[in-house]
Amino acid sequence: QLVESGGGLVESGGSLRLSCTVSGVTVDRYAMGWFRQAPGQERERVSCISSSGDGKVYYEGSVRGRCTVSRDKAENTMYLLMNSVRAEDAGEYFCATYPSNCCDEKPDYWGQRTQVAVSS
Numbered sequence: 001q002l003v004e005s006g007g008g009l010v011e012s013g014g015s016l017r018l019s020c021t022v023s024g025v026t027v028d029r030y031a032m033g034w035f036r037q038a039p040g041q042e043r044e045r046v047s048c049i050s051s052s053g054d055g056k057v058y059y060e061g062s063v064r065g066r067c068t069v070s071r072d073k074a075e076n077t078m079y080l081l082m083n084s085v086r087a088e089d090a091g092e093y094f095c096a097t098y099p100s101n102c103c104d105e106k107p108d109y110w111g112q113r114t115q116v117a118v119s120s
Contacts, residue, residue, distance in 0.1 A: 002095050004112040007114030010085050015120075018080040020095030021112060027076045030057075031098040036068065038091035045060060046093075047080065054059035054090045058103055062088070 006018040018034070027067045033048040048058045057069050068081045078095060085086035093114050 002097065002109060002111035003112035004093060004095050004111045008051045009117045009119055012085060012091075012118055012120050014085050015081065016085055016089075016116060017082075018095075018114060018116075020078040020080075022076050022078070022097075023034055025097070026044070027071045027078055027109065028073060031101050031103045031105075032078050033096050033098065033103065034047045034078075035096060035107075036089075036091045037094070038088070041095075043053045043094070047091055048098075049078070050103055051101035068119060069080060085118055087118050087120065092116075 001023045003021045004018060028051050031050045034046040036046050037041050037043040041108045044060065046060050046063055047067060050068050051066055059067050066082055066084050071078045080087045093116055095111045097109045098105050099108045
């Protein structure tokens with residue numbers, strides 16, 4: 001089970017931190033990703049962290065340099081920290097797990113989402 005939290009109203013230019021708490025499996029067992037969906041748009045991947053030894057992280061172009069994804073094994077939680085938040089970052093954010101340690105496959109389990117709104 002994946003449960004997102006940390007969404008809400010964020011001021012433009014501010015920061016947000018989202019959490020994805022994992023149960024039933026360790027947070028580093030499989031690759032995990034953050035996705036978002038803006039109103040009227042398709043869901044897009046924001047980032048993916050592999051579960052291979054190097055823990056490589058992929059960031060989608062518009063968030064690269066503003067986002068950091070990390071995992072806390074003690075909390076069994078994955079985090080997304082985003083700085084310099086923009087209006088276009090608003091939307092529903094989902095976390096997901098992949099069936100292996102590879103980010104090239106399709107996710108197989110999804111959280112229920114957390115909503116992010118951005119104020120100007």
